[in-house]
Amino acid sequence: MYNRLLFPTDGSEIASSVFEYALAIASEHDAEVHVINVVNTTLDSVADIDRNGIGDLENEGTRIVHEAVEQAEERGITVVPNVVHGKPYESIIDYGEEFNIDLIVMPNHGREELERFLLGSVTERVINISKVPVLTVNPSVDHDHSYPARDVLVPTDRSQGANRALSEGGDLANTTSATLHLLHVVETAMMDPDIGSEPPDEQLEKRANAIIAEGVEAADTAPPNSVTRSIVYGRPHREIHSYIKANNIDLIIIGVHGQTDFNQYALGRVSANIVRTSPVPVLMVRQPAADETDSSCEGNPQ
Missing domain, CATH: 3.40.50.620 (HUPs)
Known part of the structure; x- marks a missing residue:
């Protein structure tokens, strides 16, 4: 039913907790997981830094997605890691269409104190526009998010x-x-x-x-x-x-x-x-x- 999953991540604790749920879906459906980090090149703070600053963000993104790869490979799940540039919600939607993703998995909110990537507004914009189904998980509630659902x-x-x-x-x-x-x-x-x-x-x-x-x-x-x-x-x-x-x-x-x-x-x-x-x-x-x-x-x- 689901052959390719997309999981956008900023490496936060919130994203990591939801990634476990994405891996459970992948395991159940024998799907591959595409893990991406978006370097948000539309932020004023990014536009003002030099090329070395962009390079630092790319390196951080590479580290984040490869940590996810290690986590997935421990469970025998195939992962495709990528670091992309652009507006977060547009990059997620475009990636989903380009790689024929069957399901996008995201937290329903992110680390607002950094205002960097997985903000609730980003998730909502993805839901509003994406032709690919979007599954959101609330990481702040005390609930056993197990899959497959019964x-x-x-x-x-x-x-x-x-x-x-x-x-x-x-x-x-x-x-x-x-x-x-x-x-x-x-x-x-x-x-x-x-x-x-x-x-x-x-x-x-x-x-x-x-x-x-x-x-x-x-x-x-x-x-x-x-x-x-x-x-x-x-x-x-x-x-x-x-x-x-x-x-x-x-x-x-x-x-x-x-x-x-x-x-x-x-x-x-x-x-x-x-x-x-x-x-x-x-x-x-x-x-x-x-x-x-x-x-x-x-x-x-x-």
Whole structure:
């Protein structure tokens, strides 16, 4: 399922802790791992230093990626190390496309005190733009990030992005024998606060059941006995967090469609909350917009 993984690193403790999770994925799928360090040549502090200063950053980057190589080779995993130059998020995205990467693994935040590389804003920009699925891990929570995941959660809402996530979840469940949890949250924020957890309307309940049924169809590669279905009422991010805790979820898969679900540099409201606060890894997958998939077809109307 995953043949090539990309792991960007700045050599920090945060990055190293997440690298263990990337290696577990590589080991499970017999994948090679591309480890890169980005020399950020767009920073004012870098632009002001002489060529020897750039050389120092390159040497430091080489040291960082080779430490990762040693760590991976101890587990018998093939690693491709690289030091690249440019804007961090652009370099990560370009590298993923150039080398046909199947999955990018990153911390959901970095060492902000240095403001050098793996900042949360960089991760979010990669998620916003990358056509390659991006898996983010929160290294600051006390949680056993083990892989393969045994319980995978896919929130679904009938969107094209959600269908892409369901397809990915079905493939993952089939490959790793995980249980796939389909969850639809009926948002009650705009409803009467006294409604509580009871279905506020039969029509809403009927629609929710239809969404779940369509979700099962979209996750068609998952073994039928490995799929659970749930409908809850409330605020989406709160209900998703509650579901994670109550059902021992190991991994969440969230789908987006094109670049329309996110603004240019900020995640959408619910997705952003989940990515930034989830105690378990979050896999973001993108369903290409119609103009992306059809752009190579001559004569196709736009």
